[in-house]
């Protein structure tokens with residue numbers, strides 16, 4: 001990490017507004033990038049934004065904007081190797097029209113560099129681009145700005161890397177990270193890591209790539225072993241009542257998990273605080289018992305590798321009999337966030353699971369805003385994870401959703417099997433009981449699968 005004077009390194013955000021992206025969407029994307037960067041421990045002090053028709057150019061930004069960016073970071077503004085981007089007359093006109101469009105106030109933060117007397121100015125040392133960059137774009141931008149350049153995917157991968165706690169999550173993140181780094185390593189032979197004197201030439205790159213391949217194979221093997229273990233645990237839970245909290249990152253899933261189950265899962269005002277799935281019983285415990293899962297949050301433009309490596313987390317959602325879609329109703333972009341959640345769940349085939357929409361954080365909304373939500377989404381529940389009475393209502397809603405899918409049945413527990421009677425109580429509600437010579441006769445209510453398994457297990 002680059003050395004800076006303040007405890008928190010400074011970063012410049014870079015965004016390109018494509019023709020199909022509205023001003024509001026573009027602003028929201030950049031605001032989200034600022035939060036991601038903050039979660040990573042940097043302060044975003046300036047934004048350089050440009051309207052362009054595409055992201056294909058060698059430096060992402062046009063020549064003028066690149067100079068502007070380089071002024072902020074103290075770089076040359078040009079790609080030294082002479083691979084400077086050619087600019088057509090038409091594009092120049094488009095770019096200057098763009099500059100006029102953005103003024104005033106396009107750059108939110110102070111221009112950095114007018115040195116106060118007696119002070120050393122602190123320049124941003126990191127440039128964060130809100131799009132996935134090709135390895136050569138990354139290299140070109142580093143040359144022109146003299147700063148470290150990260151793209152959106154790199155930021156998310158780094159956050160995951162820092163927040164992963166369990167053995168499994170750490171392995172998943174390392175796989176995603178190596179997959180992200182490998183192609184960049186391949187194409188950046190002339191880049192940063194080579195210049196820093198770690199040897200040179202293709203043989204070194206080859207060696208690094210082989211090491212990465214070996215490590216990836218090792219990780220996949222380790223992960224497969226853990227997942228086999230988990231599959232068994234999941235199998236044991238197969239006919240229990242399961243609900244999963246799903247939704248955009250920071251929506252309040254873990255807060256609801258805590259409130260519903262009395263567990264101590266991590267709650268934090270950060271993006272991607274949770275990377276591990278936690279499963280706990282609903283409290284006060286119901287009969288049959290209901291298991292609640294907290295899951296990793298979603299985000300726009302979630303890198304595909306990351307989605308794939310968190311597959312097992314998402315499988316948790318697939319197996320639930322009820323999905324609670326948690327939405328931060330106090331976020332102006334909640335609509336887009338809900339759309340992202342729906343899209344990811346559709347992609348993994350979880351859109352067929354019955355669901356309940358939850359508008360969380362309504363304690364931050366005034367009465368009018370709450371009324372507007374209610375009339376627009378009569379099927380949704382409005383609540384605050386911080387209000388116990390709301391959480392109590394949610395618990396009831398969960399229990400009544402399950403009640404609808406339960407059936408009544410008779411079970412006979414032979415006297416020889418009395419010691420296992422607790423299994424029945426765990427998986428069903430016992431409505432009545434009587435005794436005769438064959439054993440204890442129970443009238444129970446539960447999920448069809450659970451009743452079938454109990455019937456078989458007690459040999460009725």
Ligand SMILES: Nc1nc2c(ncn2[C@@H]2O[C@H](COP(=O)(O)OP(=O)(O)OP(=O)(O)O)[C@@H](O)[C@H]2O)c(=O)[nH]1
Pocket residue numbers: 248249250251252253254255256266267268269270271272273274275296297298360361362363364383384385386
């Ligand atoms: N005002 C208010 N704040 C809330 C509410 N629910 C959660 N929060 C806050 O929102 C922030 C995020 O909450 P979390 O429960 O960690 O969110 P999450 O969905 O688990 O987020 P990730 O794990 O990062 O995906 C925390 O600062 C919470 O205290 C609520 O109902 N009202």
Ligand SMILES: [Mg+2]
Pocket residue numbers: 253254255266267273274
């Ligand atoms: Mg969480």
